[in-house]
Every structure is written in structure tokens, then in C-alpha cells.
Amino acid sequence: MATRVLRSVGKGLNQAIKGVRGNQHVSVTIRSLSATPSKNGEDSWFKSLFVRKVDPRKAAHSHLLAKKEDHNLYKIQFHNVKPECLEAYNKLCEEVLPSIHSDPQYTCELVGTWNTWYGEQDQAVHLWRYRGGYPALTDVMSKLKKNKEFTDFRKARGQMLLSRRNQLLLEFSFWNEPLPRPGPNIYELRSYQLRPGTMIEWGNYWARAIELRQENQEAVGGFFSQIGSLYMVHHLWAYKDLQSREDTRNSAWKHEGWDEAVYYTVPLIQHMESRIMIPTKASPLK
DSSP: HHHHHOOOOOOOOHHHHHHHHHHSOOOHHHHHHHHHOTTTTTHHHHTTTTTTOOOOOSSSHHHHHHHOOEEEEEEEEEEEGGGGGGHHHHHHHHHHHHHHHHHHHHEEEEEEEEEESSSSSSSSEEEEEHHHEEEHHHHHHHHHTTTTHHHHHHHHHHEEEEEEEEEEEETTTTSSSOOOOOOOEEEEEEEEEEEOOOOOHHHHHHHHHHHHHOOTTTEEEEEEEEEESSSSSEEEESSSSSHHHHHHHGGGGGGGGHHHHHHHHHEEEEEEEEEEEEEOTSBOOO
């Protein structure tokens, strides 16, 4: 079908060129083919050869893609630590973070805490879950400001850091909820900066693709940003080791539909990054 249409376009171009030679007059029909909608409101047939349609949406993508039954909010923290302080930093976090996690007055849970092994060096990554959304986050932050142990912890931690940043995230409705798991494992955090306006399309493809990545229980969690760097997606995976990661990723190509998911989602990405991370002693994800 596409071949016949393109041949027809080529024939029309040849006729237009002959018209230029004959009377120096060319119709503007070619422009209308590629840019003007037809009378019934559909995209032009020429444009439809190259553009994949996405259904229009009339709600925020956070309402369409996120889990609604539990209203979880996540915070991911990236701390770049002075190289000479990494061991002391880890020890400090092991003393304080689990106590916050286990204290019932704080409606938050430490999902995982890691050091980056491959990627940015001397970096710590922490993932927190707030059950109850933004009100839970606000309540926890308010209480922690009055906690002397935590304020002392922040002061000591600040002297060990080069920089830090965070993001507030929601979890995709079709992804696994990250739950504690035994180890030892390595974790891969794959982060994607998407082109603005493409989050719904990304979600449509990954809602199907994630079913093809459950064979070795490697899927841990999938998130998209709400505050911080926007149109950012994070996929968290667990593997026994680097070779297991390689084998598991290669086996995905044997499943029908995986190639299509990759083919159509790659053009949505502006930038992507992979971190291989090692859990610290305090991490519930071992």
C-alpha cells in the first residue's frame, strides 16, 4: 500500500516539474497533501504514512498512568559524595535511615538505598515511598524538622556531600510495586528523559512490554516524575549479576512484541542513562 502511494506522489511530482518547464506555473497541491487536514477532520493520508497516531487525552498523564488505589508518592534522592567520605556516609545512613523507616509516626518507607557501581561514581541513591501522597510527604517533613537526631544527621551528611538532587515520582499502574526481596542482587536504574508530550505514548507501549520482562522476576518498579526534572522515567531492575543481566535482556528479544516496543519507544527518548547499583546494608531491596 505504502509503495503504491509513494509511486503516486512521485508521478505527481514529475507532472509538476513538466508543468514548470511548460508554463512556469505550479499548483500548491503538494503542500496541501502534507499539511492540510481533510474535510472529515482526519490527518492527511500523506502524513499518516510517517506519523503514528495517539488518541487525544483530556486529563493529566499522572491521572491516566499512575496507580490510584494506594496513592503512593515516591522520592528518589541522588547524593554525590566526596570520595574520601563514602564509607563514613554509608555508616551514617545505616544508623539513621532504618529508624525513620521503622518508626510508625512517619508515614514513609525506605524502599531501597544503593551505591552506584557503574555510572556516576561515589554516588548514593535512596528511594522512599510515602503512602498517602503529598499530605503524607508534608507530614513526614514537618515531623523530621523537629527530630534532633535527623537534624544532626543532615548537618553531618552535608559535610560529606559534593551535590545532591531529588525528584518526586508516581509509579506506573502497570508496573510491579517495589517490595523487599532477598539478595544478593545488583540493581539497574535506567533513566529516560522523554520528549515533552510523549508520556502517554510511552505508557501505552510499556503496558504491554512489561509483561515480556517478568520471566526472571527482574522488574522491580517503574516511575515517572512529577516534580524535579519533568518527563523523566525511571525503570528499576534486579539481577543476580552482570552476566544474568546480559542473558535476561537478550532473552527478551525472543518474545513476540518486544522488538515493536523498542522500535516505537526509542524515538520518544531525548536522553537515557543506566546505573548499576549495589545495595547498602540498610536497603530492604537486597
